[in-house]
Amino acid sequence: MVWYNEKLFESPIEEIFTHDLCKFLKCEMIQQFWTKPENNFYRIDLVLIHRGLRVAIELDGKQHDSIKDSIRDSEIIKSKIVDIIIRFRGADIYFNTWNLIRVLFEKFPILFDKKRV
Numbered sequence: 001m002v003w004y005n006e007k008l009f010e011s012p013i014e015e016i017f018t019h020d021l022c023k024f025l026k027c028e029m030i031q032q033f034w035t036k037p038e039n040n041f042y043r044i045d046l047v048l049i050h051r052g053l054r055v056a057i058e059l060d061g062k063q064h065d066s067i068k069d070s071i072r073d074s075e076i077i078k079s080k081i082v083d084i085i086i087r088f089r090g091a092d093i094y095f096n097t098w099n100l101i102r103v104l105f106e107k108f109p110i111l112f113d114k115k116r117v
Contacts, residue, residue, distance in 0.1 A: 008032045013059045013093040014045055020097045024105070026050070026113040037079035042072055047082060048111050055108055056082040061090040 004022050008031040009015040022029065027050035034043050046057040056076065058069070073085045086107075088100050105112050 004029065004031060011059070011061050011090075013061055013090045017057075017059055017088070017093045017097060017100070018046065021046075021101055021104075024101060024112050024116045027111040035076060035079075035081050037075040037081060040072070040075065042076060044076070044082070044085075048108070050111050053108065053110060054082040055104075055111065056085040057104075058085060058087045059090065059093060060087055064089075 004018050006015070009018070010032070014031075018029075018031065025048065027048050030047045030049070032043055032045070033047045033056075034041060036042070044056045045059045048055045048057065058073075060069070069087070073087075076082060076085060086104070092100055105117055
């Protein structure tokens with residue numbers, strides 16, 4: 001199990017998703033990861049790290065702007081700060097959190113404690 005800091009949550013969807021996800025992780029998790037790939041500062045909701053794999057997770061709420069986020073994601077990936085960025089919609093977090101965690105487990109099993117999944 002991975003621990004998290006409740007004071008770092010900026011939205012209810014971050015709290016819901018992180019609370020449920022941490023029950024199954026065996027990797028390092030960084031909340032509110034700040035980065036500056038080019039001339040812009042960006043905050044990534046969660047970064048999961050294990051054995052050189054760096055997975056960014058963005059939890060998109062009402063403020064989500066697909067065009068701006070696409071540009072942002074491109075800059076972050078191009079700078080090799082993370083290997084991949086996964087985006088989940090707020091509505092899916094409220095109603096399908098367990099399915100989202102299952103998707104992460106199927107795609108990145110190395111991040112999870114198989115005894116807990």
